[in-house]
């Protein structure tokens with residue numbers, strides 16, 4: 001199983017330029033997480049900080065008990081071996097064929113025999129559908145094949161954490177769909193922890209278990225996918241819908257009054273923007289998550305995630321809670337003792353007679369942006385191994401009778 005990555009209070013600057021500050025999140029072991037954010041908000045800097053290529057000034061990145069921001073070079077070197085990284089362009093050596101490119105980390109970092117190297121390289125090439133292309137040079141193949149070759153190379157040292165920097169960049173929508181299926185299939189096969197940086201909303205809506213977003217030098221939110229996909233936070237809605245109207249401007253951010261006026265006009269027009277052009281098919285709301293291809297094992301992370309998310313359900317906004325409960329089978333609802341607002345416990349299942357109390361109505365006003373951090377719901381069940389969704393929009397308070 002992949003390892004957990006714990007990020008606490010992380011801040012990174014270059015000279016006087018603060019890239020982001022006080023970023024706190026957990027990448028749960030084996031789960032797939034996506035990090036969104038407008039261009040220039042420091043997503044690549046974040047990936048480089050996780051793998052120890054950049055050292056943030058404040059905060060921690062803890063992996064297997066090692067804080068890689070403060071550890072010795074030797075510990076950092078050892079911890080880096082847990083990572084596989086798929087860089088945007090695949091980062092292949094142009095003069096080497098695909099076999100040698102993929103074999104490179106094995107020859108550099110292990111003492112494996114050439115026979116072992118060959119076995120491993122061919123196994124990984126098969127996993128990404130590149131068998132037969134061993135002798136091709138990177139310049140002779142398509143962008144999609146280069147990505148898959150980069151992925152095979154990221155896999156050869158059997159990483160426990162894989163970072164993907166815009167895996168969809170430069171690919172057509174069909175190739176993105178194939179790559180997304182490949183990512184889910186790999187996760188089912190190796191159960192490593194995945195973090196994907198992407199601008200592709202279709203990817204963000206269908207691939208991950210968790211989604212986070214960077215904006216204005218902070219992490220706007222991070223948590224189960226249902227939270228961000230149902231969020232009414234203006235910056236999140238604008239991003240998911242690929243709209244011009246909202247806090248995100250041409251270069252980075254807009255004047256708050258202008259953003260508010262645009263949003264008011266948008267709402268007055270029924271909330272649609274005919275000129276919107278979301279990359280990868282945008283929109284809010286929850287769509288089904290991509291499942292592993294037939295014949296592959298079920299994702300072990302999916303079951304672990306279910307347990308984890310049910311443990312923090314009471315900290316989530318009502319819309320996200322409803323969506324999570326609606327995604328459960330009757331059996332799972334009985335097991336967890338929860339029912340959607342409209343559902344009743346199935347008769348004769350022996351289900352608990354005291355279902356989790358669900359508020360029947362709530363105030364769905366979006367929080368003005370920038371948000372007031374005091375409004376965040378910090379999960380009352382926070383603790384080791386328990387993720388906490390940061391929820392800018394929730395006015396919801398736990399009610400008497402809610403289970404913890």
Ligand SMILES: Nc1ncnc2c1ncn2[C@@H]1O[C@H](COP(=O)(O)OP(=O)(O)OP(=O)(O)O)[C@@H](O)[C@H]1O
Nearest residue numbers: 014019037038039040041042043044045046166199
């Ligand atoms: N080594 C560096 N030295 C100085 N500034 C840097 C360095 N690396 C990144 N930056 C700055 O950090 C900011 C964030 O860059 P980054 O590439 O992480 O953004 P991003 O969110 O990944 O953008 P995009 O979505 O366009 O790829 C940019 O202003 C960039 O110029």
